[in-house]
Amino acid sequence: MTAPAIEIRHLSKSFGPVRAVDDLSFTVAPGRVTGFLGPNGAGKTTTLRMLLGLIAPTSGTATIGGRRYADLDRPLRTVGAALEAADFHPGRTARDHLRVSAPKAGAPDSRADELLELVGLREAANRRVGGFSLGMRQRLGLAATLLGDPPVLLLDEPANGLDPEGIRWLRDLLRSLAAEGRTVLVSSHVLAEVQQTVDDIVVISRGRLVHSSPLSELVALAEHRVRVTTPDRAGLLALAERAGWSLTAGPDGSAELSGVDAATVGHAAFTAGLELHELSARGASLEDVFLRLTAVTEGATR
Numbered sequence: 001m002t003a004p005a006i007e008i009r010h011l012s013k014s015f016g017p018v019r020a021v022d023d024l025s026f027t028v029a030p031g032r033v034t035g036f037l038g039p040n041g042a043g044k045t046t047t048l049r050m051l052l053g054l055i056a057p058t059s060g061t062a063t064i065g066g067r068r069y070a071d072l073d074r075p076l077r078t079v080g081a082a083l084e085a086a087d088f089h090p091g092r093t094a095r096d097h098l099r100v101s102a103p104k105a106g107a108p109d110s111r112a113d114e115l116l117e118l119v120g121l122r123e124a125a126n127r128r129v130g131g132f133s134l135g136m137r138q139r140l141g142l143a144a145t146l147l148g149d150p151p152v153l154l155l156d157e158p159a160n161g162l163d164p165e166g167i168r169w170l171r172d173l174l175r176s177l178a179a180e181g182r183t184v185l186v187s188s189h190v191l192a193e194v195q196q197t198v199d200d201i202v203v204i205s206r207g208r209l210v211h212s213s214p215l216s217e218l219v220a221l222a223e224h225r226v227r228v229t230t231p232d233r234a235g236l237l238a239l240a241e242r243a244g245w246s247l248t249a250g251p252d253g254s255a256e257l258s259g260v261d262a263a264t265v266g267h268a269a270f271t272a273g274l275e276l277h278e279l280s281a282r283g284a285s286l287e288d289v290f291l292r293l294t295a296v297t298e299g300a301t302r
């Protein structure tokens, strides 16, 4: 399968005074699972809604294989999307829900039962969706996105409400869909939830891109953090800026540098004649890195 890439270019969206998405650019490659991460209100759902043509961008573009969603020949056979709060008709059974949507997606009736089996809802096929738990709704939403066998999948917080077994199941499913060559974009506000699922990661905060790389590069960042204390704060800031290290202020006058190891910092400080009172390497969990990345821009935009 040769799936199209998703391209977000200088995308912005304002709701009155709120700049929900702010000059955002990133690419989602086929054959990989891309995690779209950011805290609540970061602009993830707004971005996905623009990609699906549900709302118009204030500026910039969001395209699939170079085309806007509205210009796709067969949108439901190209893109399967499950946004948050999918509204299912509560009186309909799970099977009927899929059967009703099947013709639009060009799928035969039999696809409904196949998909219910795939998402673990076979036994609930004849139950009304109104009585479904959050996790069951997520599974049904996922089944609906797969109806048209689309090469592109957009899933907004699909792990919400899933139990640990469900999260593992979702991981295996998304990995196998990407292994078939599909383009898979999955949003989450919890890195730990998708850490074992994604190949690439795009982190946004307050509508802006704060990080985009293969997951492995974020892991490398997690392993390199250095705590520094110095009486010459301005000197440290200048050094960090010259070297391109990101610097976070600690509460006790210390500073934390990331993306660099202690030896490099020590050497650079020595060369610059910068007095250091403390220099220590610190490990950080990936979640720490995520929190720091998203916190830095919050500070910067306030």
Ligand SMILES: Nc1ncnc2c1ncn2[C@@H]1O[C@H](COP(=O)(O)OP(=O)(O)OP(=O)(O)O)[C@@H](O)[C@H]1O
Pocket: 015, 018, 019, 020, 038, 039, 040, 041, 042, 043, 044, 045, 046, 047, 084, 189
């Ligand atoms: N229709 C709207 N009208 C006004 N403001 C909106 C609208 N939709 C989104 N926003 C605002 O845009 C910002 C981004 O919201 P969005 O739903 O895209 O965030 P999110 O990253 O999906 O968050 P969450 O993790 O909570 O789902 C928020 O400040 C939100 O209040």
Ligand SMILES: [Mg+2]
Pocket: 044, 045, 046, 084, 156
């Ligand atoms: Mg959202």
